[in-house]
Amino acid sequence: MMNHIALTEIPRLYTGIAEWAACTIYVLNLKRKLKGPSLAAVMCAACLLQCGIQLAAGTFPKSLWIPGMLLAIGLMQVYFMITCEVTAGSAGYYCVRSFILAEFTASLEWQLYYNAVLSTQISEMWLNILVFFIVFGAVFGGAYFLERKHIRKETITLKELLFVTATGVTVFFVSNLSFVYSNSPFSSQITKEIFNIRTLVDLSGLVILFAYHILRQEMQVKYDLEAMRNILQSQYSQYRKSGESIEMVNRKYHDLKHQIAVLRAEQDSEKRLAFLDEMESEIRTYEAQNKTGNSVVDTILTGKSMTCQRHEIELTSVVDGKLLNFIHVMDICTILGNALDNAIECAIQIEEKEKRLIHVEVLSKKDFVVLRFENYFEGNIQFENNQPATTKANKEYHGYGIKSIKYTVKKYNGWVTIDTKDNWFKLNVVIPLPRED
Structure with a gap:
């Protein structure tokens, strides 16, 4: 059976795949610069690079944890800029939303797998793969069909970008606080509680960002009318x-x-x-x-x-x-x-x-x-x-x-x-x- 310490850490490969998939959800819904084979080639390259950066960051000392995350986020930003007809501000806006979506998906998947292992005492690879495909497929599939109705080419103002960025940073900090400092009023030392905190905080951030996106569009429609x-x-x-x-x-x-x-x-x-x-x-x-x-x-x-x-x-x-x-x-x-x-x-x-x-x-x-x-x-x-x-x-x-x-x-x-x-x-x-x- 997989040891307890290994089960508390989300595999870096899963995080890289989640970040790439979350970005791809928006890339497929935004107006794109690339099409056909060139788009497919860039998507494959982005997936490999995103996973590679996450695997490399996993070898960094804890003091370089934040720079490693920033490097991964920077690659997500570049992915948007290369594939989509967006400004740097718009790319940053969707980058933050993608990052929180990826954090939630990876956290949910690993939490469900962790609970499945505890309840069944089975840590076989097939169970890991099964939970992975079910959760990633359900979350990203639902996100794709939900977002496609609410995405259009638009200009993101500096204030809007700052708000979304501040929200994303806060969500990420609070959801991972237990891994950095377990003695705060907002963290825990119990593994199940750590998973619950991380997943629920990421979910809350995801809902807040989506609600803000809908509100922005409704205000824009009213302005247009x-x-x-x-x-x-x-x-x-x-x-x-x-x-x-x-x-x-x-x-x-x-x-x-x-x-x-x-x-x-x-x-x-x-x-x-x-x-x-x-x-x-x-x-x-x-x-x-x-x-x-x-x-x-x-x-x-x-x-x-x-x-x-x-x-x-x-x-x-x-x-x-x-x-x-x-x-x-x-x-x-x-x-x-x-x-x-x-x-x-x-x-x-x-x-x-x-x-x-x-x-x-x-x-x-x-x-x-x-x-x-x-x-x-x-x-x-x-x-x-x-x-x-x-x-x-x-x-x-x-x-x-x-x-x-x-x-x-x-x-x-x-x-x-x-x-x-x-x-x-x-x-x-x-x-x-x-x-x-």
Whole structure:
């Protein structure tokens, strides 16, 4: 039978495997830099190195115990940085969470094996292997499916990283206190109690870190929704102001028509008559444009057309506004307003004015209404989280225009696609048409 002293120590090999497996749980759920054979090769190398470091650290004197642990944690950090598209802060965040998960798994597995040996008086290798696979499989399998629903690419702030690190350090210190100093109020000299303390403290730390992660994401979702509401309200306010301005312009043009009629009745030169003919033609052109069959769409397109004229942008549109009659006014403002604002913002940056081109289409295809927004762009567009990355210095509210569009379209069971080809940026919105009863 295995001696008592050996049973109180978790094998270093198990600790190394646990640390590697815990990191791999997050690597498989995060956005990765590597794929296929290259990812598999790095994973195998990381496993060998992690186990090798732990086995080597097991030969260190007790005075080098902490440096040995830091070396293992450092390798976990490097593993994240090589395989995943994460910042150093995000890698540190998931490194701490992985470390506590590994500590809990290794502690639980060895505690169950220790109790199994005591109760059965069997210390055969097959029992060791059986407990190992059951515990590691159950814990890491459950962690994988639990985490995959709550992991997304995100930026970890310094405060968040410090909180998670402080939590991880505290959990590790308290859970291992009995191995370093057994006479404190928070430690024990009894093996079973030492195992219980270590496992329960690690479990508590794991729950705290997971709860904090969920809370962070809920707060971020609330922040995103609030930002989108602000943008939506801003778009609606712009629509209202545009409507008032267009109504005033309509009255002015109406007055001009009467003035032209009076001037025509007067005796004047042919040149003046030609000038009046030109004015009347412009009025007819103005009255004919942006008559889509939806007053909200008319107002938005006319307002954005005026903006384009000021910036010498050519905006063309083929729009059947009646297709959007089933969409709420504010939702129309959100989709058209944000899409056109993004296109205008891009076009303004183009130096050659003849290349400042925007085209809008709203048409039906089978049982769907399709909204297409196309604009010419120069340079390269980088994508983050499946949407264009900003080049602005102030990134706080960047991306919420596209997010607002996606959020709004989702309400109608639709979807949004983005494509960039031959220097044309294409935003496509597809929404199912309501069924007629």
